[in-house]
Amino acid sequence: MDPKDLKRLLDALKDAEVKEFSLETAEYKVSVKRGAEVVYAAAPPVIVTAPQPPQPLAQPAAVATAATAATAATDVVVASSANDAPVAPPTGHTQKAPIVGTFYASSSPDAAAFVQVGSKVEAGKVICIIEAMKLMNEIEAEISGTIKEILVKNAQPVEYGQPLFVIE
Amino acid sequence: MPDLEVTQKVMALLEPGVWRSGEALAAQLGVSRVSVWKAVQKLRAQGYPLESGAGGYRFEVDAPLGIEGVTYLGSVGSTMDQARNLARGDAPEFSAVLSERQSAGRGRRGRVWQSPAGSGLYLSLVLRPDVPLSSLGLLPLLVGACLQRAIDAQTGFAGVLKWSNDLLAPDGRKLAGVLLESEIEDGAAKFVVLGIGINVRVQDFPLDLNAAALEEFTPNVNRKALLENILTELRVQYERFLESPSSALELWRSQNGTLGRAVRVLLPDSSSWDGTAVEVASDGGLQVQTLSGELKTVFAGDVSLRHT
Numbered sequence: 001m002d003p004k005d006l007k008r009l010l011d012a013l014k015d016a017e018v019k020e021f022s023l024e025t026a027e028y029k030v031s032v033k034r035g036a037e038v039v040y041a042a043a044p045p046v047i048v049t050a051p052q053p054p055q056p057l058a059q060p061a062a063v064a065t066a067a068t069a070a071t072a073a074t075d076v077v078v079a080s081s082a083n084d085a086p087v088a089p090p091t092g093h094t095q096k097a098p099i100v101g102t103f104y105a106s107s108s109p110d111a112a113a114f115v116q117v118g119s120k121v122e123a124g125k126v127i128c129i130i131e132a133m134k135l136m137n138e139i140e141a142e143i144s145g146t147i148k149e150i151l152v153k154n155a156q157p158v159e160y161g162q163p164l165f166v167i168e
Numbered sequence: 169m170p171d172l173e174v175t176q177k178v179m180a181l182l183e184p185g186v187w188r189s190g191e192a193l194a195a196q197l198g199v200s201r202v203s204v205w206k207a208v209q210k211l212r213a214q215g216y217p218l219e220s221g222a223g224g225y226r227f228e229v230d231a232p233l234g235i236e237g238v239t240y241l242g243s244v245g246s247t248m249d250q251a252r253n254l255a256r257g258d259a260p261e262f263s264a265v266l267s268e269r270q271s272a273g274r275g276r277r278g279r280v281w282q283s284p285a286g287s288g289l290y291l292s293l294v295l296r297p298d299v300p301l302s303s304l305g306l307l308p309l310l311v312g313a314c315l316q317r318a319i320d321a322q323t324g325f326a327g328v329l330k331w332s333n334d335l336l337a338p339d340g341r342k343l344a345g346v347l348l349e350s351e352i353e354d355g356a357a358k359f360v361v362l363g364i365g366i367n368v369r370v371q372d373f374p375l376d377l378n379a380a381a382l383e384e385f386t387p388n389v390n391r392k393a394l395l396e397n398i399l400t401e402l403r404v405q406y407e408r409f410l411e412s413p414s415s416a417l418e419l420w421r422s423q424n425g426t427l428g429r430a431v432r433v434l435l436p437d438s439s440s441w442d443g444t445a446v447e448v449a450s451d452g453g454l455q456v457q458t459l460s461g462e463l464k465t466v467f468a469g470d471v472s473l474r475h476t
Contacts, residue, residue, distance in 0.1 A: 098355045099301045100451060102436050102468035108278025124353065131436070131468040132305040133332040133452045134276055135348040135360070142354065155436035157467060160302070 092168030093143045097158040101132035105154040113154075115165075119147045127165060130158060143167055171206065174199055178207040179216070184231045184392065187223030214242030215269040215285040230390040232266055232289065235399070241267040243285070246274055248349060248363050251292035255359040259294050262403065266291035266395070273365065275347055277436070282377060287369045289395055295360040295406070303413035304350070304357060305452035305467070308332045310416035311346045311362060313423050314405050318397040319344075319366075323386040328425035331445065331454045331471050335366075336425075340473060341380035343367055364398070417448060424448075430474040431456060433466055442474065 097103070105113040105128060115127045121141040130137045149166040152158055169177075177197050182188060194201045208225050212218045217228040227233055233240055237260075244250055250265040270290050273281035283290045297307060312333025319335070320326040327343050328336040335344040347363040366382065368389050373379040382389050408415040421427070426445050433456055434440045443456040446463070453465040 098352055099304065100453070100467060101305070104277070104436070110278060126351070130352075131276075133308040133467065134346060135305060135308050135350060136276075137304075137350045137352045137357070140351065140353045155438075 092145065092148050092166045094163045095127075095139075095142050095165040095167060097130060097160060097162045097164055098139065099130055099132060099137055100160045101130040101135075101137065101158060103152045103154065103156055103158045103164065104129040104131065105150070115147045115150070117147055117150060121145065121147060121167065139164075141165075141167060169197070169199055169203075171203075171210070174203050175207040175210050178204055178225075179211055182218065182225060182227050184227040184233055185229035187221065187226050189224035193224070211242065215267070216242040217268065217286040228286070230392045232392045232395045235266075235392070235396060237262050238264045238266050238291070238395075238399075241265065243267060243269040243271060245272040246270055247290055247292040248274065248347070248361055251294055251361045251363075252349065255294040255296075255361055261296050262293055262399070264291050264293040264399075275345055275365075280377075281345065281347075281365045282371075282373065282379070283365065284371060287367065287371050287381075289364065289366040289368060289391055289398075291395070292361050292363045293402075295362055297357065297360060297406075297410065299410060299413050301352070301355060301357065302451060304360070306413050306416040306420075307360065307362075307409065308346060308348055309420040309448070309452055310405055310409050311348075311364070311402070313416070313419045314401040315344050315346070315364065315366070315398060316423055318394065318401045319382065321401075322394050322397050323382065323389060325382070325386040327385075328473070329420070329423050330473060331424065331426040331448065331466075332452065336473075337380040337385060339380070341378050343380050343382055366394070368394070414450070417450065417452075421448065426454070426471070426473065432472045432474055433464075434470040434472070435466070436469050445471070 107114070107129065114125075115121060121127060121144060123141050123144045125141045126138045127141050127147070128139050130139055145167040147165055148168045151163050151165065158164065174197065178193060181193055181196065190201045190204050193204045197204070204225075208218055208220065217231050219226050219228055232238070239250070241247075241250075244265070244267040247265045247267050247270060250267075251263070254263050254265065267283070267290055269285040270281070270283035273283035273290060275281045281290070295307075297304065309332055312329055312335065315333070315335055316326055316329045328338065330336050333346040334342055337343055344364070344366040346365075348360055349363070350357045350360040352358070367373075367379055368382050368391055370381045370383050373381075405416070405419060427447065429445050430442070431445045432440065432442050441458055443458040443464070445454055446457050447455040449455055449465055453467045454471060455463055455465050456471075457463055
């Protein structure tokens, strides 16, 4: 299933006002909850983006094992099984966490996110905050470009070196 | 002379605890007594703690006026924003902005820090710590320990130092809080803005703030002397921290009232669980043993002390 098919599926479900839907085949498993979360996990799940760093024992919360996008229905991280056609290697610059802490997509809970997928950024623009011990570290974009992927959910813990964004 | 200029000159002539008569001020500035009176009203409206009496006018005896490196404002949105502007320029370390009142004082994640005029010490300082980012998380612990040392040295009342840097009353209400903001570029902090809020005078706190004031526990706190103690303590401990960041850990451990305590952890994703605070990690995270025996490290969120 390619992203276009997925988009068609989502549109069809939207038109029919279906709230929940799941489909499992040998190649993939799709489950959709409209209005909230979209999960598209392949079997076995392989995340297309850079590998996660090793997780220490004390990691406060598990990193998602399936590619997950929780924002909008069109905002889907595609995962692929080994049987699919070879996936193009990730392009663009993967920006990693420079410090351990908690990832925030916005300056405060009521504020709009600094960036979204598709946002154009200049190098030096603040794209997220990582909090450690009440120190709010404003993280600036390392390169200019377009935000291709956001790999961490708001208010989740991140490890040093964990990929946060793909900027292209 | 324009009103604004009169106001600035009157401010420059007034001192904490020393009466200056309206006549003398008027004569010195070459303006009318009414102009002096208007200037005093204006300064008071801005938030400055000015007293008037038979002797004339003066700043309250403990007004934090005339401290080197500290810009003293009557009111401001947030001292954090002011200090950040200084940091983006070439302000030296420990340049500070203090305001008697903040209309938009803030804490973690958009929370309000209530800052009415004359009630506390609300200030932000510029720091440029040249330490690895992996050590930067120890700076907040250091600040909490310094606040406690300075308050204890002046009043003999120490409060409880909670991870990471809150100072609590014995009943758990918050006396002082710290917020830090940094801009990270290419793996290094361009600067850190350190915000400190201390509730000194008794005030009507909304219940949900769970706040307390120092003077509920120790009377007649001199705010200016307290601020000078804090700045001295910070300078000494910050120098040690730059030489050896782990010194902050030792200091915090020696003073904290968190380790060994039963705690409730409320994480930024709204999940919550109970455990026992067992240790502070080398990067400043709090290691908590959950009720099921698992060891978790907390880097952000609310840790409250439970009474068991």
